Amino acid sequence: MSDQEGRFREYLGAKGLRITPERQAVLTAVLGIQGHFTADQLYLRLERKNPRASRATVYRTLEHLVGSGLVDKVDLGGQQAFYENFYGREHHDHLICLGCGEIIEFTSRAIEELQDSVCREHQFEARSHSHKILGHCRKCH
Amino acid sequence: MSDQEGRFREYLGAKGLRITPERQAVLTAVLGIQGHFTADQLYLRLERKNPRASRATVYRTLEHLVGSGLVDKVDLGGQQAFYENFYGREHHDHLICLGCGEIIEFTSRAIEELQDSVCREHQFEARSHSHKILGHCRKCH
DNA sequence: GTTGAGATTGAGACTAAGTCTCGACTACTG
DNA sequence: CAGTAGTCGAGACTTAGTCTCAATCTCAAC
Incomplete structure (x- = not known):
């Protein structure tokens, strides 16, 4: 098992x-x-x-x-x-290619930290987030 | 008009x-x-x-x-x-309260810059993005 | 002002993605 | 091993939006 x-x-x-x-x-x-x-x-x-x-x-x-x-x-x-x-993986966000549909994963400790401070500013208790960037990948410029 | x-x-x-x-x-x-x-x-x-x-x-x-x-x-x-x-407004992202449904807008120049550098790293040409944080607002803790 | 080409409209059929219902079935506790 | 919930599948239903097409309208050209 x-x-x-x-x-x-x-x-x-x-x-x-x-x-x-x-x-x-x-x-x-x-x-x-x-x-x-x-x-x-x-x-x-x-x-x-x-x-x-x-x-x-x-x-x-x-x-x-x-x-x-x-x-x-x-x-x-x-x-x-x-x-x-998701087993044994870290949270990550996505770059999504509008051309070929490819999905590229990214993580950024720095962005997450800024996110946390945005939440603190608004006294907002975050539970989850979704951050996606749409555009064109290297192959599809 | x-x-x-x-x-x-x-x-x-x-x-x-x-x-x-x-x-x-x-x-x-x-x-x-x-x-x-x-x-x-x-x-x-x-x-x-x-x-x-x-x-x-x-x-x-x-x-x-x-x-x-x-x-x-x-x-x-x-x-x-x-x-x-959207007329005369700047791009912004959203905090969404799972309790009362309130939508709080936020902008963060710093996050956008980090985002740009993530894109550069992956040679990805961003067209748009969506960044939302789900959680509970001040009133709904 | 009239005309005609082509854009636009609305009613309602259609689609996609997922949820719900409910009678039959089955895993698990005692 | 029996009884009780939890679970199953088929297919009806829902939601949000798109598509179709005949009738209508806008606007540029006269």
């Missing part, structure tokens, strides 16, 4: 939720994806597998995965939500 | 688009709104007026208003897009 699976079971158990074949299948599929993915891509991947999971279950499970911290939900600006594996 | 109306007419003219009563009604309604609004709120406001504008026209005109720089479209994270009057 992977660390991730252990963590997921722990999370479910702590909430009185059940470990079902469908939930395991979703987790396994998620772990097999590199980079950003949509709920629908995940669903399509599961369709051929056994056990499979319905669209509803994919969405429901994704929520639990986000809740357990294994997956991060990122709003990349389109109409659909994106997800990514 | 307000500055805004002049600018809108100029924009339309330059693109070979026409000045119609519906477009004028939308502009007038937009100018009468303070703060952030959704396309639907705008449509509802226009429903009682004469001339009125259909939902399709509201959406279409909003696009032109964004194109002309009179209105800014902001993604505040929900499923619906928000808009705000």
